[in-house]
Amino acid sequence: MTFHPGDVIDVDDDLDHAILTWRFRRRSAAPEVDLRTVRDITVSRLRGGACVGWRDRSVIDGEKQKYIGIGCNLGGSELCYVDGNETITHAGDIMMWRSDAELAFEVHDELSKLTILVPIERFSARFTxxxxxxxxxxxxxxxxxxIAAQFFSGIAQNFLALRPAAVEIALDGAIGMISRSISLDLHAADDPREALYARVLADLDRRIRHDLVPADIAQRHGVSLRHLQALFAGHGQTISGWVRERRLQGACDEVTDAACTSSFTDIAQRWRFSDGAHFSRLFTERFGVNPRTARERGAVPTQRHPLAS
Incomplete structure (x- = not known):
């Protein structure tokens, strides 16, 4: 099968919803698409056969919101073209793509794939x-x-059954894993400090609901506490400030989730705040409303800024 930009195209509505608008041609039955949207993220599981598809400027220029697509190949193979380069993904491989870049794909046989669509701004915590x-x-x-393939496979198997808060936790983990891996690739060769920073953030995120002591964190990564503090200061942060912000964002997701029935005290304890009153004060300072009002509204009015901008 060969990619021909001039071909007459059939557009598949389910695919458009799941993975944005593509110019698309099938050579088999219509694919099966399981779809779910949680807040501003769309996750889909696709099973289909031979096809080709592409996104060119006529499609891209009409889209106001930019996205990052994260695709995990669950079975089969796919040939992808981006900026003149070819990449073949096999089962277990993960491919990230930007919605504002021209790209194309070819599928020759049966393919099963998980795709996560994320607003591009969510990645600004790691790099510009x-x-x-x-x-x-x-x-x-x-x-x-x-490791990533096992994690994404778990999402694919369970994302339709999980309640929204649980899906969001899983998707946050997937986004964090990929963004930090990309950041590590971009900066490790040129700047060892950035590679260390990415590793520390990944470690903190994995252990965000545990007790986190800066001296212990430094020891885990083989550096002095002074060196670790200077590393965060170079990003305009403190260690405790980063941890507090990450915990507040996680707690906010639970507070504003209509399916979450936990008390504010329980949420505070899960996210390692000393008590309910302390949590309420920090929450109000950060988001402009107290937890009770946020729960009633199902949202917070203050724009949630990136963790590491």
Missing amino acids: IDTMPAAWHLSGASPMGA
């Missing part, structure tokens, strides 16, 4: 938008790829 690559590939055969 302009430095993000048009596409990025993580092989499932690599150590990090093997």
Whole structure:
């Protein structure tokens, strides 16, 4: 099968909803698409056969919101073209792509795939938008790829059954894993300090609901506490400030989730705040309303800024 930009196109509505608008041609039955949207993120599981598709400027220029697409190949293979480069993904591989880049794909046989669509702003916590690559590939055969593939496979199996708050936690983990892996690839060769910073953030995020002591964090990463503090200061942060912000964002997701019936005291304890009153004060300072009002509204009025901008 060969990609021909001039071909007459059939547009598949389910695919458009799941993975944005593509110029698309099928050579088999219509794909099966399971779809779910949680807040501003769309997650879909696709099963289909031979097809080709592409996104060119006629499609891209009409879209106001930019997205990052994260695709995990669950079974089969796919040939992707981005900026003149070809990449073949196999089962277990993960491919990230920007919605503002021209790209194309070919599928020759049966393919099963998980796709997560994320507003591009969510990635600004790790690097500036302009430095993000048009596409990025993580092989499932690599150590990090093997871990990521298991995680994404778990999402694919369970995202329809989980309640919204649980889905969001899983998606936050997926986004964090990929964004930090990309950041590590972009900066490790040029700046060892950035590689260390990415590793520390990944470690903090994994252990965000545990007790986090700066001296212990420094020891875990083989540096002095002074060095770790200077590393965060270089990003305009403190260690405790980053941890507090991450915990507040996680707690806010639970407070504003209509399906969450936990008391504010329980939420405060889960996110390691000393008590309900302390949590309420910090929440109000950060989001402009107290937890009770946020729960009633189902949202907070204050724009939630990136963790590491």
